Amino acid sequence: MKILALDLGKFNTMCCFFDSKTRKHSFLNATTDRHYLATVFKKHKIDLVVMEACGPSGWINDLAQSYGLKTLVCSTNEDAWKWSNVKRKTDKDDALKLARMAAIHELKAVHMPSEQHREFRSLVKYRKTLDWRINKIKCTIRAWFVNHGISIDQGDKAWHTGRALINSFRKPLAECSGNEMWRGELDIELTQLDSLSQQLDTGTFASMRVH
Incomplete structure (x- = not known):
């Protein structure tokens, strides 16, 4: 399964492209912009888009689904997500961990209201x-x-x-x-x-x- 994990930020988003079969991954530092992310969704072969629940996750989830992509918006407050005894923590680390946890089904999905409901x-x-x-x-x-x-x-x-x-x-x-x-x-x-x-x-x- 080809997973795209997004570590979302107000201005920049770290994208982690993860192959659950080969365990290989690569990164892309993207702008948190509708047009830019739309290009990412169209350009790459993606089976699942994963992101944590936060401010931008609503419109990004809508955008991904508009291209027919399966999405998973998760809570990062679960015990499985918590970092313990980790000295190094970067956006790449977060994105990669998100992808790996999605691959083994350890992420808990949260309800994502419709755009109308959010508005x-x-x-x-x-x-x-x-x-x-x-x-x-x-x-x-x-x-x-x-x-x-x-x-x-x-x-x-x-x-x-x-x-x-x-x-x-x-x-x-x-x-x-x-x-x-x-x-x-x-x-x-x-x-x-x-x-x-x-x-x-x-x-x-x-x-x-x-x-």
């Missing part, structure tokens, strides 16, 4: 990031008012019925004098707050519920 999970995570940004902006704005001895409404009320009061202190940064720069900063933060809030209240995000 949805990414969107859910991103929505939480936007929620965090909104809360951070609100905390920043509250701190400015506290630091200037100005009272605004507490809780959500400040951003609804109390928003007019907050808006009354905003001012374009270019028009602020030296002692009112915070008003310009407030204007910028409110602009970002409104933009993010509008995005979350409409379209796809509006139908999502984050717990």
Whole structure:
């Protein structure tokens, strides 16, 4: 069996071409790029593509399967994978070990969600990031008012019925004098707050519920 084991990195990937019958192997230092890896998949005779589960493994798995190649995405947290008493550990070592373990069926496959499912999970995570940004902006704005001895409404009320009061202190940064720069900063933060809030209240995000 001709095995291609990939030790994936953000920018570069070490490819190990391993023949399970002859035990011979060779290496190729590849760019972690869709076009480059597509060329690798098309150019070489491959029966199985093996890689560890990580960030790039999703699209690389999809790409390999699009060329009709059998794939195995594995967990490297298993006991069989752990390195013990090894002084030398390189990308080539990782790739070769991955290939050898695949040849003797010692790798545990992990479930690889579809591209659509991965994109949805990414969107859910991103929505939480936007929620965090909104809360951070609100905390920043509250701190400015506290630091200037100005009272605004507490809780959500400040951003609804109390928003007019907050808006009354905003001012374009270019028009602020030296002692009112915070008003310009407030204007910028409110602009970002409104933009993010509008995005979350409409379209796809509006139908999502984050717990």
